[in-house]
Amino acid sequence: MLDILKSPIVTFQEFILLAGRATTNIVRRPFYGSDVILQMDTIGVGSLPITILIGFFSGAVMALQMSRALSQYGATGQVGQITAITLVREMGPVLTALLVAGRNASGIASELGSMKVTEQIDAMRALGTDPIKKLVTPRLIATCFTLPLLTIVADFIGIIGGYLVAVPLLALTTSSQYWNNAWRSLEYNDIAQGLLKPLVFAVIISLVGCLYGIRTTGGTQGVGRATTQAVVVASVWIFVCTFLITRIFVNI
Amino acid sequence: MSAAATERKCILRLENISLAFDDGSKVLDGVNLAMWAGETKIILGAAGAGKTVMFKIALGLLKPTSGRIYLFGQDVTDFKEAQWFEVRSHIGVLFQEGGLFDSLTIEENVAYPLVNRTNQTPEQAHPAVKEALEFVELGHTLGKFPSELSGGMRRRVGIARAGISDPALLLYDSPTAGLDPITANNIMALIIQEREMRNATSAIISHRFQDGHIMANFRYNPESKRLERIPDDSPLRKSTRFVVMRDGRVVFEGSEAELDASSDPYISKFSMQRSAH
Ligand SMILES: Nc1ncnc2c1ncn2[C@@H]1O[C@H](COP(=O)(O)OP(=O)(O)O)[C@@H](O)[C@H]1O
Ligand SMILES: [Mg+2]
Numbered sequence: 001m002l003d004i005l006k007s008p009i010v011t012f013q014e015f016i017l018l019a020g021r022a023t024t025n026i027v028r029r030p031f032y033g034s035d036v037i038l039q040m041d042t043i044g045v046g047s048l049p050i051t052i053l054i055g056f057f058s059g060a061v062m063a064l065q066m067s068r069a070l071s072q073y074g075a076t077g078q079v080g081q082i083t084a085i086t087l088v089r090e091m092g093p094v095l096t097a098l099l100v101a102g103r104n105a106s107g108i109a110s111e112l113g114s115m116k117v118t119e120q121i122d123a124m125r126a127l128g129t130d131p132i133k134k135l136v137t138p139r140l141i142a143t144c145f146t147l148p149l150l151t152i153v154a155d156f157i158g159i160i161g162g163y164l165v166a167v168p169l170l171a172l173t174t175s176s177q178y179w180n181n182a183w184r185s186l187e188y189n190d191i192a193q194g195l196l197k198p199l200v201f202a203v204i205i206s207l208v209g210c211l212y213g214i215r216t217t218g219g220t221q222g223v224g225r226a227t228t229q230a231v232v233v234a235s236v237w238i239f240v241c242t243f244l245i246t247r248i249f250v251n252i
Numbered sequence: 253m254s255a256a257a258t259e260r261k262c263i264l265r266l267e268n269i270s271l272a273f274d275d276g277s278k279v280l281d282g283v284n285l286a287m288w289a290g291e292t293k294i295i296l297g298a299a300g301a302g303k304t305v306m307f308k309i310a311l312g313l314l315k316p317t318s319g320r321i322y323l324f325g326q327d328v329t330d331f332k333e334a335q336w337f338e339v340r341s342h343i344g345v346l347f348q349e350g351g352l353f354d355s356l357t358i359e360e361n362v363a364y365p366l367v368n369r370t371n372q373t374p375e376q377a378h379p380a381v382k383e384a385l386e387f388v389e390l391g392h393t394l395g396k397f398p399s400e401l402s403g404g405m406r407r408r409v410g411i412a413r414a415g416i417s418d419p420a421l422l423l424y425d426s427p428t429a430g431l432d433p434i435t436a437n438n439i440m441a442l443i444i445q446e447r448e449m450r451n452a453t454s455a456i457i458s459h460r461f462q463d464g465h466i467m468a469n470f471r472y473n474p475e476s477k478r479l480e481r482i483p484d485d486s487p488l489r490k491s492t493r494f495v496v497m498r499d500g501r502v503v504f505e506g507s508e509a510e511l512d513a514s515s516d517p518y519i520s521k522f523s524m525q526r527s528a529h
Contacts, residue, residue, distance in 0.1 A: 127340075
């Protein structure tokens with residue numbers, strides 16, 4: 001029984017340790033600025049097209065799903081509000097994070113994993129570079145910076161997607177009512193959790209990817225294993241954390 | 253040990269080093285090893301004997317479960333990573349897989365120790381990098397990436413990178429592993445050249461008995477630019493020592509003659525004399 005618990009607890013301990021070391025490195029010299037920019041490009045710019053696509057369709061499908069329920073209550077005018085709130089609070093952050101987890105937690109884990117098994121991480125330490133500072137910290141900073149931005153993009157495009165379904169396609173409401181309704185329904189609370197979530201998810205995605213990458217053993221097979229594990233673990237934690245954060249915000 | 257030897261500086265000493273990984277299996281079991289200034293150590297052993305693990309312990313990349321490590325006269329066993337960086341800056345290393353950075357060009361790879369440790373700009377490092385790459389006959393590959401080179405060429409880049417910061421101790425992990433015999437002999441010739449040029453203490457890990465034999469019996473002649481046999485009475489002969497490892501233990505240490513004379517079937521597998529017939 002204890003043995004079953006041991007491995008996740010050790011992993012969690014390693015995660016916290018890595019988080020601590022990666023964060024303290026943010027303020028320590030040398031600062032690898034060009035690595036941060038490079039990572040922002042692969043994580044942020046690289047994920048943008050697919051974020052737009054997914055954001056658009058999640059908003060559109062939301063409006064579509066709600067159209068029937070709302071017309072039953074004669075409340076089709078509320079479609080803007082429902083789309084905006086669900087997107088900003090939940091769908092936008094979670095879908096974007098899952099997407100980035102699939103793209104980048106795996107990418108980070110496989111890149112660092114292959115560096116580990118080809119002794120590049122050892123070589124780095126042997127040649128005087130701290131791999132946490134050079135590899136982990138830039139990925140952490142870049143993800144924390146880009147994921148909230150990607151989420152905002154997804155939210156906004158989603159609301160547009162909802163609009164296209166609600167107004168031109170199904171004529172549930174008028175254009176001005178949709179936008180007014182969407183805009184005014186968003187409270188401080190919604191925006192706050194809509195931005196806190198991607199920040200937390202960014203920490204999870206980048207550090208889980210790095211941790212599983214750096215821990216890789218067992219050659220090329222090990223890299224494959226690390227990659228899969230990183231995506232699964234990051235995705236599960238995204239759901240657990242969105243639940244916890246929502247729980248806190250519902251009470252406020 | 254002779255009086256002259258005890259006066260020499262001890263560069264690296266491993267004292268009773270043991271290491272067990274999480275699963276409990278002992279990978280190293282009470283290893284003792286001493287390297288003296290000017291010495292060439294040939295570390296032989298079958299795959300899985302613990303050679304690479306020992307090499308990583310000597311570099312502080314792995315922490316031993318027990319035992320003590322001394323480098324350049326200091327007890328470095330309990331050093332923090334930041335302190336290890338200073339120690340490692342005096343050691344040149346070639347990793348088994350070459351350990352080149354995929355994402356950097358050959359020039360950036362070889363310049364890495366200079367740019368990182370001595371804060372030189374890449375431009376300042378350029379002449380030294382070019383010279384080091386020309387030494388391994390790869391002066392034309394500066395802008396290429398490691399993936400564009402053959403296995404033997406990558407090893408040669410690794411050798412150039414290991415020597416560039418003029419280290420006091422050079423460690424080569426399996427420089428000839430996975431290479432054909434001709435390429436392997438060229439690599440060994442470069443290592444001999446580097447040994448003599450830098451006058452550094454070197455350790456070569458290998459599973460090929462030929463590598464040790466070349467290191468022990470040949471030297472580089474800068475005039476003819478070729479390897480030549482070391483005369484039998486030269487003191488140089490005494491500076492090459494052999495170590496044989498088996499299942500995490502050192503089972504032999506001595507000169508080539510003593511290695512040849514061993515009657516142990518495992519040890520004599522690494523002897524040129526026995527393997528010849
Ligand atoms: N990170 C690790 N975790 C568990 N076992 C390891 C690890 N690294 C090496 N080993 C084991 O240690 C033993 C010695 O490995 P190594 O030093 O690489 O051998 P070699 O002499 O071929 O270089 C092998 O049995 C290997 O499986
Ligand atoms: Mg090895």
